[in-house]
Amino acid sequence: MASALVRAPHASLGRWCRAGGAALPAAGSPARSRSGAASDPGYEFLHRSVVPTLHFQPSLPRLPIPKLEDTVRRYLAAQRPLLNDEEYSQTERIARKFEAGDGQELHKELLALDKQNKKSSYISGPWFDMYLAAREPVLLNYNPFVGLTADSRPGYGGQLTRATNLTVSGLRFMRTLRAGVLEPEVFHLNPARSDTDSFRRWVRWLPSSLSWYGAYAVNAYPLDMSQYGRLFNSTRLPRAGRDELFSEATARHLLVMRRQQLFACDVLDRDGSILPAARIQERLRRVMAEADAAGEPSHPLAYLTGENRDTWAGLRQHLLELGNQEALALVDSAIFCLCLDEDGAESASQQQQGEERLTALGGRDAPAPVRLSHLMLHGVGGDRWFDKSLSLIVAADGEAAVHFEHSWGDGVAVLRFINEIYKDSLKRPAVSPDDAPPSSDVEQSSVRRLDFRLDDATKAAVDAARRQFHRTVSGLVIHAMEFDKYGKNFLKKQNISPDAVMQLAFQMAFFREHGHEVATYESCSTAAFRHGRTETVRPATSATRRCTRAFVLGRDEAGGGASPPGVAELRAMLDECSRYHGKLTREAAMGQGFDRHLFALRKLASARGGSLPELYRDEAYTRINHNVLSTSTLASDAVRLGGFAPVVPDGFGLGYGIHAHSMGCNASGYAGGGRDVAHFLKTLRVSLEQIGAVLEGRPIA
Secondary structure (H helix, E strand, O other): OOOOOOOOOOOOOOEOEEEOEEEEEOOOOOOOOOOOOOOOOOOOOOOOOOOOOOOHHHHEEEOOOOOHHEEEEEEEHHHHHHOOOHHHHHHHHHHHHHHOOHHHHHHHHHHHHHHHHHOOOOHHHHHHHHHHHOOOOOOOOOEEEEEEEEOOOOOOOOHHHHHHHHHHHHHHHHHHHHHOOOOEEEEOOHHHOOHHHHHHHHHOOOOHHHHHHHHOOOEEEEEEOHHHHHHEEEEEOOOOOEEEEEOOOOEEEOOOEEEEEEHHHHHOOOOOOOOHHHHHHHHHHHHHHHHHHHHOOOOOOHHHOOOOOHHHHHHHHHHHOOOOHHHHHHHHHOOEEEEEOHHHHHOOOOOOHHHHHHOOOOOOOOHHHHHHHHHOOOOOOOOOOOOEEEEEOOOOOOOEEEOOOOOOHHHHHHHHHHHHHHHHHHOOOOOOOOOOOOOOOOOOOOHHOOOOOOOOOHHHHHHHHHHHHHHHHHHHHEEEEHHHHOHHHHHOOOOOOOHHHHHHHHHHHHHHHHOOOOOEEEEEEEEOOOOOOOOEOOOHHHHHHHHHHHOOOOOOOOOOOOOOOOHHHHHHHHHHHHHHHHHHHHHOOOOOHHHHHHHHHHHHHHHHHHOOOOOHOOOOHHOOOOOEEEEEEEOOOOEEEEEEOOOOOEEEEHHHHHHHEEEEEEEEEEEHHOOHHHHHHHHHHHHHHHHHHHHHHOOOO
């Protein structure tokens, strides 16, 4: 696993937090209406926004650099619940020394660099470097998935039908974006004033240099859209030492994967227009038929994309030397990758390596959400090109997900893409199960199987990568839990933050098992700022520590009383946890956390050479960046579940959703990490039940 000092937890599923005292939506939730779009966008577009897509981009505010004293104060507050008195005293001394010495110099240097770089943010460059310089495989270490809600209409859930509809909707998204008529991403705090046709007609005439201020005047907040362009025709290319992001916007084909074979399938005409859906469907049908007839290759090249990045960089260079330039160029430039999975359980059982592959997907008897999570997070290795910016996966039963490489962007762009294509595929399906079968006469040049020249050394490397893949994923344990006793509606009636409750429940569950607090990470988007990425919310606080011990141990550390706290006292603690969590999330959304600031200062210190400041060598700094609980949430009708692997060997990866009347958690861990994923979810359920009891005025059992 990657070092905690250079490895960021999965920010991709990061929630919208809060800003300006009001709750922002979870990433990708519908902060926009379509009232400002043309009623008939035509076959090729999702809609036609009155306001140009990037109208607000030039005037977006810049991501602020926090004051150094605020960063140190927030850092120490986050450290307090994780350290004993002696440890905290030592860390406080080191932090104050940093604030008065090295930190001052580094902070001034950062401010000067930021002043010279007014078109971006202070975190954008270092964040790209952090991802692209990481040498660990992107498989499990970085790439997450987001599963789409099923299409329950009779016949529409068939693999080919759903794949065609989602593909056409995805192409519509691309065309709408590139034509500049995709509705800008705007959060409306006062929709009655700003989410209106009259506002859109007015704001479109404001110069782009002033447009953000016009929106702000009516309590509307445009969001950064600089990442959207990397959704399509983009690939992370392995390079020695530091990878490269490649984009080629003129390509007209998809990369389609089936039975670990790769195909280039044209979906746009020579003018860049989307081909008729029936033709796209027939081309996908041909890919499936040709791949099924040929069977799986003996050495599926895609396994190499799950390798160590330096290893893969050397192998890719060797592939180019063998004459594979054209095939690799088609992979790299493809609009996105479409994975058409066969029935993993049935077909795998018929193969020599069937049991190994079944294990990779969670085992023969794995529940559906667990099987789906394994399938969408890593598949069977040779059926995913992990370097593609965006992969749309459609399983044999029609279940679908988006799997994405993380360096280019975060959850805001991906969730917008998912929301739009899901809604469009339901409202305006390009094909139906009742359509007459199209002609089977598919031009040979429109669907090309990509055959690679491999020598013995490359074949041996593929075999080694396959063995390493199965060793890695066989140790990944995933379990899922659905809690249906209450949800967002109940918690809001109680005037308590649903996210704060879930985060507190995580703290209580871990404490029940292990008896102490650990570093916890929750990502929060900073897309309210130009080229913002994410900031960290630290949900393990002094408030959650006190509350956890009161619930689990039956004593109030702060109160000092011998008797267990009563319902009223526990309720007051819940309210304090909610209040403080809200404060942290508001600060994070406004760029006022401490993690990104300290990260940027550390990068400057590293560039100077020599020993790092003592703060970065402090064991407490290492521990708070060893994120045992890496958490992320998303809320959308288009999303069934999402997930990712732990970011440290002894950690949990916790993807969770909070719905109107229920809450769910998709949890992952490594078998050798000393963590019991199934038992953690059991204690999580107990914690949620106890919190619910107190909120209802009942004593806990």
